[in-house]
């Protein structure tokens with residue numbers, strides 16, 4: 001009997017435990033329902049705001065909203081998209097302002113550099129009062145005053161292998177508005193690894209180019225250019241010059257392609273190149289090679305699965321800061337001050353200005369100079385350019401007057417000295433360069449000398 005009683009008590013205890021457990025499950029379910037409903041509320045609120053245009057939006061964007069190809073759907077696509085622009089210069093400025101005006105949701109702008117006076121003829125979002133200010137901040141400010149409903153994220157830094165992926169991952173579309181080969185490869189690889197379309201632009205002198213890499217199965221930059229060009233063949237705007245409107249046009253089309261991608265229209269340049277020639281007034285759009293299945297980064301068996309050292313790969317720096325060459329021994333160089341002393345003392349010498357002829361019209365040292373541009377030195381083969389030989393002959397064989405080379409910044413002049421030393425080997429002629437060229441002259445000798 002006692003056993004049965006004990007068993008009954010044990011059963012009752014178990015029943016009570018089961019009841020308590022059921023109660024706990026019920027409470028947990030109730031809590032779950034509350035959380036799920038709350039989440040659904042948050043999600044639907046988010047959807048509601050991101051899929052709706054405010055009255056201000058409707059008025060502001062009305063002229064593009066009524067385009068049947070774009071419409072409300074396209075505008076919401078823009079509002080929900082983010083674009084990252086690398087380079088706040090000649091291409092970045094027009095690209096940024098049109099993206100801001102069109103109502104892109106978020107706009108990131110990366111640039112390590114500060115505004116300079118020589119930027120203003122083409123980098124049209126910067127102003128005279130912002131000379132010395134960060135370019136990415138300056139763009140964000142200008143765009144904000146045009147459209148404050150866009151979120152702006154300025155990055156005052158140099159994009160490199162250590163930060164590129166983390167930044168790019170936060171955006172939908174990337175615009176390459178930079179001016180150097182190392183950054184082009186970096187951006188290409190980062191966009192392939194992160195799966196982002198790369199709207200790439202470039203502009204120099206009177207010419208511009210544009211294409212969209214890594215977009216809907218199209219080629220990447222490496223598919224078309226597997227090897228970087230020799231560094232000495234690459235020119236940038238500060239060396240080659242550029243007409244401001246050219247990057248204006250290319251940067252605007254970069255914005256246009258990003259707008260088309262973001263609004264669902266798609267880009268016209270996935271396997272096509274735009275070539276703009278401002279002197280001819282022509283636009284050509286040749287087709288490009290398709291994606292290379294053996295491409296080391298976007299091919300079927302990629303060997304590059306993380307970012308590499310792009311400055312090393314290209315043999316060139318990714319910024320134009322501190323570009324001073326040091327190829328000569330100190331005894332082959334004189335300071336601008338020493339050259340000024342030479343002039344004062346009337347020491348006979350040949351001044352050889354190795355800048356392009358067009359630059360001598362801008363300014364020159366106060367001494368008659370022979371002009372043989374650096375670019376033409378290779379053309380005379382192993383011999384000395386004939387103009388220089390003639391100038392040396394004027395002084396006669398016995399009087400070996402020194403040759404003093406000068407250029408804008410003191411880089412080309414060093415290369416010329418090196419070359420002349422080989423060409424004049426055995427002739428016992430002193431050849432030297434003026435350190436830091438006209439920049440050095442302005443700094444050490446004549447502050448009123450114009451710089452460009």
Ligand SMILES: Nc1ncnc2c1ncn2[C@@H]1O[C@H](COP(=O)(O)OP(=O)(O)OP(=O)(O)O)[C@@H](O)[C@H]1O
Pocket residue numbers: 086087088089090091110111112113118119123135157158159160177178179180183236237238239318319320
């Ligand atoms: N890796 C990089 N990270 C961040 N910004 C970059 C990088 N590479 C280039 N840039 C920026 O891209 C911009 C390119 O623009 P652009 O060539 O018009 O200007 P610039 O270099 O100031 O011109 P200039 O050659 O006349 O001095 C520059 O502002 C430069 O600082």
Ligand SMILES: [Zn+2]
Pocket residue numbers: 219220221222223224291292295296297298299
């Ligand atoms: Zn590729």
